[in-house]
Amino acid sequence: MDFDDILEKVGSFGKYQKLILYLVLFPATLPCGFFAFNQLLMSGMPRNYWCRLPVENLTQEEIFRLLPNSTDPDSRTPNDKCQMYNVNYTDPTLLLQLPGILSNATTIPCTNGWEYDRTDWESTIVTEWDLVCDKELYVTYAYTINGAGGLLAMFLLGYVADHYGRKISYFLTFGMMMLASIATPFSPNYAWFCVFRFIVGGGIGWSFTIPMMIAMELIGPAPRALMSVIVSVYYTLSILLIGGVSYFLPSWKPFALVSSLPLIIFIGFYWVMPESPRWLLSQRRYDEVAQFFRKIARVNKRPLEPGFDKRLPEILRRIDEDARAADERGDRRYTTWDLFRTPNMCKKTLILIFANTTNLGVYIGLTLYGPSINENPHWNYFLSGLAEMPGYLFTTIMADRLGRRFTLVVCMVFSGAVGIAAAGVPVTSTGILMGLVFACKFSISIAFVLSELLEDELFPTVVRGEGHSVTAFTSNFFTLGVPFMVFLGYQYMVLPLILFGAICLIAAFFCLFLPETVNMDLPQTLEDGELMGKNMRWAEVFSFKIPSKRRNMAALEAEETNPLQIPKTGLNVRTSMVLDVDLAEGKVMVHGRRLDSDDIPDVIADIKV
Template sequence: MTESRKSNLNLEQNVTPNEPLDLDDLLPVLGEFGCYQKLLLWFICLPACIPCGFCAFNQLFMTDTPDDFWCNVPQLSEFNLTEEQIRNLAIPSTVENGVMQHSKCARYAIDWENLFNISDPDSIDLQPNISWPTESCRNGWVYNKTHVTSSIVIDFDLVCDHDIYPTIGLSALNVGGPIGVYVFGMLNDRAGRRIAYFACLATLIAGSLITAASVNFWMWCFSRVIVGLTIPAVYQIPFIIALELVGPDYRSFVTVMTCTFYTFGIMMLAGVTYLVPNWVEMCLYTSTPFILYFLYLFIMPESPRWLLAQGKFEEALNILEVMARVNGKKLPNSFRIKLHERVEADKMRVKENVKSLNSFDLCRTPNMRLKTLLITLNWFANETVYLGLSYYGPSLGDDQHLSFFLSSVVEIPSYLCCWFIMDSWGRRWPLCLLMILSGIFSIITVLVPDEATLETLIIFLVSKTMISASYLIIYPFAGELYPTSVRGVGIGTSSYVGGLGLTVIPFINYLGKENLRLPLVVMGFISIFGGITGLRLPETLHHRLPQTLEEGEEFGKEWDLQDCFRCIPIRPQPSNDASYENIDNLPPELELHTLGSILMEPDGMTETEQTPLDARQRRPSMRHLVRQASIINTQKAEGAMKLTYWF
């Protein structure tokens, strides 16, 4: 009997009106990663992730500050004086680091027309009197545009007393993120993935157009909040669409490829900002081309999981039939016939039995409370340091565009390394070790001489590589530690609290104006502290994932110092606990038809031991042994997939 025939028979046996619908049972029949999914991934979902990287970091190049500037003195422009003569005459000089330099924020408070005879320019004494009174700049500034030809700093005079304004603008961008995740998250669940994505994309483009049209700083700052609403939602939605259409064994691949395309977008941004120095044009070039993405309206499908959860069966069947046809498969008749009954039965069962859980339920018991605190702390440290180093990259080295490009390139090998080490060394030790080493490399930059810019850049890149790797680990690690019943709530809570650090990190980077390495030291200590505290978390590799809050409370409760210092996780003995998701203990192709333990008889035969749990109907997805490293199975009450990040 062919494999397709077997899958069809298994599906027909599994499809009963009393069980909730699980699309993962159908994907082996239609193709878990067939031609349809490949076309969708490579030509729609992955390119759709690029706008997030462009619009999240293009702001760094809008706020460049020229190396040299001084007060504008319009009265002296009436005299036949060169720019250098005006500067020497009207701007006081001070000694900084043993070098005589003109002041950037002060000028002599002199009425130049009364001091000099405008009709006799030859009578002007070009030697200033150091006893003259000084004042702050009242008529703007003159900028040396040798290296920085255009920025909002030049256009809006954001220097001296206003030099913190670009930092406020960067913080405003990050303020919009948590709000946007909530708003577009609700839209994502209620209106569908397609509508949510194109609404998010339209918001991003509208915010970018307002940015380009800004005539003052506060208008520009407001526009950045609008753009911030779409970050990271504009990245997550196409990722979810792709994730919900592939089988469990391919979700880790989709995750890595999504992160890689996001990084490719950041790398391309370095080239665009180098070729287009004007900040208004650069803003338009990094946003308006994505208007073409609205052509996806004609080809991007809605998620069939969401359609099934909403009871839109005809639309879901149309998409699944197209998938089957493109993949060279056939949609089973049993699925067509019993689809409506199963979804309706699933909705009734949810309404009767499922209790809504919230963030407070995570803190009701001591072990879950401790794990929630440590996960959130690690999330905060990871996200803050990762984004902080990404923002700080252009400040290091002799060429900001090259430094930013290199800080993006080093993320790719970190993703590939994580893919392998997590299945060998687990999650806890790689996560904590990478965070600690990243912090150490950030801190030791203080030992490098000020003039050693190349050495500082190299140490920074090593630190960025390690924090990028740990940042990728925290998502699946947190998902495995939270019980299935509250996994979506737990990850949402930790990511929201962690996102609060993004509003603070621009001000930490602002400290670099006085001391270039001070922000690296601060971020280094944050990373080390997060890495050390993370050692208290239990390892999840080779362990069955908790399903309920009660099981989550027991998971890791017997933790001791021996567990803390164990680098290579020990594979536990198979357990008879039927309420956990099974993983590597048994062959992945084996299929569970009951929830009893599978006992091996001396003669090599197996028999199923009946338990009181056998009388209960279980989800079809629980019948299959799944590999923990590649899937975390979570479902919302309505049946829609909730978890965003998979490994």
């Protein structure tokens, strides 16, 4: 009997899990959406801007007559945004001398600042600190600095999650983001704004990952895909909600406060959020895990037999000791290096890094890119977020019935094809481009959910936090360049979509080498993690066969007292460790892979029953 067997016994997805997931863990991801995208809406670019002239009481038409015309053929505005004529604008007869006096006049950069079209925004950091023309890239720098914050905190928070608990890691993350986000609107200048956003960026990824990690460690295999979808719906709702707040508060400082300060209520979750029982088990806190299982059994109305209840701490101790013996690690601490120490675990980690980087990068890129396509940024932002919702309706069905791998690969191929197709769209066809963005956002959202789910299902419990740290660090590092890719759209509008499409197609190929995880128990030890998908043959790489489901509890309990003897091997094993045993042939299937006779001793974690 292992951890998942006990979880099945007390209810792997009963009333207790549903209450905790729907009322605590999933709502705990809402701050992630707020903190991740309020900067995008604080940094809105006005539809038009022009040099401020040292004269007053001029109409808009008269101002544009006194400014150079735009030389950009793709410009949506008639005026040059960064140049003014080198003439005496205080001359009261200047308008009477038009256009002759300007025909031979030279142009110079704006010397008196800028005026802004306030149609969409009353104020943003762009209008606050004149981040236009030669400072146009400053907004992109701020996005990159925000992402860089995640690099500093990623391994620290992953270490805290694995060594001090998932719960402590979450609230450390939340407190850090909350304080810096509240301080943001009080930034005296652009430099301080970047400092505060750097700190906020340090916790964005973990404010989503930690609740998701605890959720996956509380439930059995069957509902994992559905739970990944539901938590993504919560996340997307937070994105849509913050877009609505921005529409009604178009001034960036009040918006920054309103999008941060109310979230302080989540501090109250500290007293209701559970610690991961799998993490407690890895820390040898057997009595706490036993009490936790008793609570689940009581709430789920699945009372434990008195004898089993009494022996529960001892059973948990044996499960943990067997797992440690299988890993041959004893009391040594687990580190990030354990993800790369064995060949199969290393391969899976590298692929997950690439997949997560691609999905995160394309997702962020499309979110930044969408509002710039046409003139209504609020509407574009809302539609871009809404495009994610339909995909979530299909994710559970596809992931459970077609498998994680198949769904992930198909979605990434579709995103890639849509992005490449943008090469044939004229830059003036903004409606078609928006359609391509929505289609790509639809499919990449599904791929993003599945890549996060695969991380939870492929990384062993003892290094799951470290695994998330590695993928989050590397994906955040490489996606620091995404804002600059989006900026290329100002030179050639469809170029970002083409780049996103090409990257998706490459990543889709490598994802074929990941094992299928549907219906599989979460790996607890490094040995468990190494065995999943080990020695995949080429036929398996291009096969999308779904592993069989777990057997019922009666069979699992029987194995505790009746170990199976496998002919032709001389080994006694619990069949809960394997998925298929052919007694006639002495064949053992582990995680969907047939073992040769030489392999069998390597995968039997507990021969002496």
